[in-house]
Amino acid sequence: MTTPGQRGTTTVADRAVRRIVERAADEATPGRTGRAARGSVAVHGPRAQVRLTVGLGYPAPLADTVRRVQDHVTERTRHLAGLDVRRAAVTVDTLTVRAAPLPTVNAEVDEPARRPSRRSSGRLRASRRGPVAGLLLAAALGCGALAVDVVRVRTGRPPAAWRTAAVDWLSGHGPGDLSVLVGGSVAALAGLWLLALAALPGRRKLLTVATPDAYPDTAIDRPALAALLHGAASGVAGVGAVRVRVRHRSVTVRAALAFGAVEAVRDDVTAATRRVLADCALRRPLRPRVRVRPEPTWRPPEPDLPKPRAAGTPGSPETAEPARFVRAGGDA
Structure with a gap:
């Protein structure tokens, strides 16, 4: 009988794992409407790095739903592919109104073993694939061309014309030349740009959600949060058009008043x-700013008129003393 090491190696392609992850995300959100979940997977040995983009139904508890998706994806990937998912980044890009509430999945998946808490900066970091790919491509082309030319010289062939021309040009131009200063400035700006991309987190359109298990990769898109706030403000009586702007630190809600008292409507919208x-349970709470502007057709509400007094009460017209008439030149 052969040992497991002699039987060969089992390799699961990234595409197969991606299909498993997307199907598991759909299983965890059976009540959703709209397009299916989309994901990307990078397999490194026995581990897999997963990124998912899902659409949820409204209303739904975002933190609990996203945590259920992460747990279900981790469990199904471990069971079906034998891979350990250490990081499942979930992005909610759409919210769709649905009639039925979101049903739950198996209780075994709803209550998994709690993960250890880990600290997070509160912001999701961008992968910077475009700048990294461009930098790697430029470095690969330069190093490859130089390596090919060195091999040519070692084999007895003359050096390439581009290298001899570059050496001649550099030997004839000093640090004070305008072309050298321009090239150095461009290189310095490119270096500062790359340092800024490496230091700044990016992905400013995503706001992280604070979950009980300290998942740092749970976030809500700013347009999705703006849609939630727009629906809540539009449901207030007396509110017409609503505009919502979600920033990194604050939320501004501008509502047009069609009828009602300004102060009362502002308090309700707030x-x-x-x-x-x-x-939404955001990791960094946003500061709300509410502005209510009356529409041109708005009229202030009429003040409450005093209620008429009941008959027989003091001061009512029925109990008032009748007027006395005095005849001229005589007694009443």
Whole structure:
């Protein structure tokens, strides 16, 4: 009988793991509507790095739903592909109104073993694939051309014309030449740009969500949060058009007042905005700013008129003393 090491190696392609991950995400959100989940997978030995983009139904608890998706994807990938998912980054890009509430999956998946808490900076970091690919391509082309020319020289062939021309040009131009200063400035700016890309987290359109298990990769898109706030503000009585702007530190809600008192409507819109922000459970709470502007057709509400007094009460017209008439030149 052969040992497991002598039987060969089993390799699971990234495409197969991606199909498993996307199907598992769809299983964890059976009540959703719209397009299916989209994912990308990078397999490194026995581990897999997973990124998912899903659309959820509204209303739904975002933190709990995303945590259920992460747990279900991790469990199904470990069971079907034998890979350990250490990081499942989930991005919610759409929210779709649905009639039925989101059903739950198996209880074994709903209550998995708690992961150890880990610290997070509160921002999702961008992978910077474009700049990294460009830098690697330029470095590969330069190093490859230089290596080929060195091999040519070692084999007895003359050096390439581009290298001899570059050496001659550099020997005839000093640090004070304008072309050298321009080239150095461009190189310095490119270096500063690459350092800024490496230091800054990026992905400013995503706001991280605070979850009980400290998943640092759970986030909500700013347009999705703006849609939630727009729906909550539009549901307030007396509110017409609504405009919402979500920034990194604050949320601005501008509502047009069609009817009602300005102060009362502003308080209701503020309360609705605070409820939505509390339900989203953002890692960095946003500061709400509510502005209510009356429409041109708005009229202030009429003041409440005093109620008429009941008959028989003091001061009512029925109990008032009748007027006395005095005849001229005589007694009443």
